[in-house]
Amino acid sequence: MADAHAKQHDYHIIDPSPWPFLASFGAFVMALGGVAWMKAHNGADFTLFGVDLAASNFWLFLVGLFVVLFTMYSWWADTIKEAHEGHHTRVVSLHLRYGMIMFIASELMFFVAWFWAFFDVSLFPGEASQVMRSEFTGGVWPPKGIEVLDPFHLPLYNTIILLLSGTAVTWAHHALLENDRKGLVWGLALTVALGVLFSFVQAYEYMHAPFQFKESIYGATFFMATGFHGFHVIVGTIFLFVCLLRAMAGDFTPKQHFGFEAAAWYWHFVDVVWLFLFTFIYVWASIGAPIAHM
Template sequence: MAGTKTHDYHILPPDIWPLAGAFSALTMTSGIAMTMHKLAYGHVVLALGVLVLGLTFFSWFSNIVKEAKAGDHTPVVQLHLRYGMILFIASEVMFFVGWFWAFFDFSLFPSTIADVVGGQWPPKSMEAVLDAFDLPLLNTLILLCSGTTVTWAHHALIHGDREGLKKGLWATIILGVLFSSLQAYEYAHAPFPFGVNTYGSAFYMATGFHGFHVIVGTIFLAVCLKRAYNGDFTPRQHFGFEAAAWYWHFVDVVWLFLFIWIYVWGNWGFPTE
């Protein structure tokens, strides 16, 4: 019969949200540039871009959830979704490689920027750095615990324990919020500002982008928790949650590298506060 589906792939119908996402991203980045250059209405353009982009995310992902419920996510489609998530995380890995590269370049070869850092690392102009074994260590333990709770939730789902799934997600979300709160406190009381020298720039860009990823991951898991209460996930079909768990483990691993290399090794032998 004409029009009968004879394959396992999901052919998407025409949708406005990809176009809306492209234009809202353009609007948001234009607003950021306008705001940085102190142009008129920069904040308005930025707010409009963020608002429409948020609406795009909500509507687009809502459509994906509806497709999953309708049975459009066949095993073949789920496999390709996994490939897509793996490639996305790989691109995020390379993003953080860039920040680590910058930090190591500054720290291992300070003589190349002697006029900026005084030929030493951390820069001569800095009086103190953060103590790696104070709040950073506590945040490390919090994220490691959150990795175990999200794994608990995943195993509970696989074994049909929906209460364990919800409790594990609640614990992970609470730990994620706690991590973000402690990092905000750390930034507010840091003994050095952003942008004064290469150390401050590299530190805040690397740890700040990681903090942004923690916030995104927390929202990701909160959506999964809402879907868990709606009864959306099954032991055999739960890629939405699986993708969130992968993303959260990625965030955990990146923080371990940040803690070891930037907080501990990067501050070795320097006065702490």
């Protein structure tokens, strides 16, 4: 009788779950709260179905954010539980990897949009000045009156920090494959520490930047590209910190560690994007431009 009910395939049919619905609901509420928050910040009304959402913008956004975070925690906890129960077979693990690859590919296209905007205005500043008013660029790039950051000061420090963090997470990965628990924990701890350090250096850079987001198209493209990368660094640091806690709890084994592998892939993606940002937005765009010394 037991053999009759034994699973004869490599697939896993998950139990009915509330998390997809809650994730959608939380994201919708958070989006409404975010729009209402921005409307209220500009002194505008935001009425939906006769309700003025601008009056409760912050709390609406906070409720949506809480639902999203709770759903993320619960959904991933279920996934970890399924792995411990042996449901992550060879085929299931392969599909999880395909999902992570597609997610990183979508993130890559997200950054392509910011690079496209940057190169559009930087390679054709004269054309941009004719279409969007001459004061936007003055026909040159960087625009007239803009002092750029020294690429070989804080940006270079952050480049070194990220490259070292990529080395550390690779060390942790190899330690895991060799079942070296101590090396795994120390490698992840070093990676998390370097990720936090990167964020602090970038925050300091932003606070002392000689230009602002709203002052010029240079500031807008600079802060959008580097700011979203900084957000990804924060997300990746949290991702790796959770992996550190799981590693300390003994969750990962040399044969089953997709959670760590996904975090490592994400972190290497963040590293590669930063190399492009550093090369083009910091170094290439600063050639011939006045440098602001911090």
